[in-house]
Amino acid sequence: MRPFIFDSAATPQEAIETAQAWSGGTHGVAHFLAGGTTLIDLMKLDVMRPERLIDINALGSSDFGRIVFGEGGLWMGALARMADAAEHPQINREFPAIAQSLRLAASQQIRNMASLGGNVLQRTRCPYFRDVSYRECNKRNPGSGCAALDGFSRSHAVLGTSDQCIASYPGDLAQALVALDAMVDVAGPSGLRRMPFAELHRQPQSQPEIETVLQPGELIMSFFVPAAPWARRSVFLKVRDRESYEFALASAVVGLDLNDGMVRDARIALGGVATVPWRAAAAEAVLKGTVLDEAAQDAAARAAFSGAHAREHNGFKIELGKRTLKRAIAQAAVMEI
Ligand SMILES: Cc1cc2nc3c(=O)[nH]c(=O)nc-3n(C[C@H](O)[C@H](O)[C@H](O)COP(=O)(O)OP(=O)(O)OC[C@H]3O[C@@H](n4cnc5c(N)ncnc54)[C@H](O)[C@@H]3O)c2cc1C
Numbered sequence: 491m492r493p494f495i496f497d498s499a500a501t502p503q504e505a506i507e508t509a510q511a512w513s514g515g516t517h518g519v520a521h522f523l524a525g526g527t528t529l530i531d532l533m534k535l536d537v538m539r540p541e542r543l544i545d546i547n548a549l550g551s552s553d554f555g556r557i558v559f560g561e562g563g564l565w566m567g568a569l570a571r572m573a574d575a576a577e578h579p580q581i582n583r584e585f586p587a588i589a590q591s592l593r594l595a596a597s598q599q600i601r602n603m604a605s606l607g608g609n610v611l612q613r614t615r616c617p618y619f620r621d622v623s624y625r626e627c628n629k630r631n632p633g634s635g636c637a638a639l640d641g642f643s644r645s646h647a648v649l650g651t652s653d654q655c656i657a658s659y660p661g662d663l664a665q666a667l668v669a670l671d672a673m674v675d676v677a678g679p680s681g682l683r684r685m686p687f688a689e690l691h692r693q694p695q696s697q698p699e700i701e702t703v704l705q706p707g708e709l710i711m712s713f714f715v716p717a718a719p720w721a722r723r724s725v726f727l728k729v730r731d732r733e734s735y736e737f738a739l740a741s742a743v744v745g746l747d748l749n750d751g752m753v754r755d756a757r758i759a760l761g762g763v764a765t766v767p768w769r770a771a772a773a774e775a776v777l778k779g780t781v782l783d784e785a786a787q788d789a790a791a792r793a794a795f796s797g798a799h800a801r802e803h804n805g806f807k808i809e810l811g812k813r814t815l816k817r818a819i820a821q822a823a824v825m826e827i
Pocket residue numbers: 521522523524525526527528529530531568569572594595596597600603604605606607608609610611612660661662663708709710711735736737738
């Protein structure tokens with residue numbers, strides 16, 4: 491491991507100012523340290539090389555670490571632990587897809603340690619990204635090429651790809667947040683801003699190394715998820731190579747607002763198959779106003795993957811993703827709420 495400076499911040503302001511001051515000029519990169527379950531791994535692999543780490547765990551006793559049901563919905567502090575949100579009775583009742591996305595992620599030990607903010611910012615599991623003996627990786631080494639394009643692409647994305655990067659986004663929670671219209675609060679050198687969570691992640695396009703719209707020194711403070719009929723009737727379904735402790739090959743979040751078997755409104759997001767947490771708006775539009783029969787589910791699945799592009803080894807994800815989505819729709823339809 492390379493040497494780095496270690497700091498601990500007592501307030502969000504202190505964390506932001508330290509990170510901003512360090513990230514400019516001749517300094518290298520500063521990173522916040524939450525649970526460390528991604529960042530420390532990537533430092534040991536020499537993939538991430540922060541020169542300064544700012545431990546934000548002392549901020550956990552404030553709203554930054556809390557889960558609160560307030561006016562109009564659910565607030566989750568960015569430093570709340572995955573396990574606390576996964577096991578929260580009210581989240582399980584009113585936002586089941588959020589609880590399920592967390593319960594099916596990683597292992598109990600990791601969930602005890604890992605934060606929600608760190609979870610949504612985790613980086614791809616593309617094997618070429620995580621192994622520095624491969625020089626060609628535009629995300630890790632901009633302009634070097636992409637070893638996955640003609641390499642082993644089984645785990646890679648089929649939606650939102652570019653000719654520079656086809657890495658899939660690995661997290662699970664983000665799909666639930668995207669589907670349920672969550673907002674994210676970000677604090678930075680110029681104050682607090684709120685944006686739709688769906689705008690946080692960037693598709694790779696010509697700059698795969700830039701993964702989010704966060705600026706240097708910006709700290710995710712919290713997530714807000716509005717209460718809604720489709721949030722109560724929501725499902726997260728994950729398909730993977732083994733039943734636990736594994737990332738998704740394909741996942742789907744489906745939220746439905748039903749009236750007598752007719753879909754009043756729908757929310758759909760896909761994971762494991764896309765470069766970013768993927769909102770499937772075309773599939774939602776197909777379902778809206780229809781009776782939920784087999785034909786409607788087929789049509790929604792086709793719409794969700796209409797723009798998919800496969801490489802040599804990941805073509806199976808298109809069919810798998812469609813089946814996963816159809817199963818999730820069917821499960822959401824029969825949920826007792
Ligand atoms: C073996 C294994 C299996 C896993 N399986 C899954 C899985 O199936 N599904 C899944 O979703 N995840 C999975 N994970 C990933 C795991 O959930 C993440 O490692 C974890 O959520 C990261 O949270 P953290 O608090 O430890 O983040 P850290 O490692 O502390 O931080 C990650 C990144 O986020 C930044 N950061 C953290 N908090 C903030 C903030 N508030 N504002 C701005 N930047 C911030 C850090 O600077 C860093 O760059 C797995 C991990 C492992 C090791």
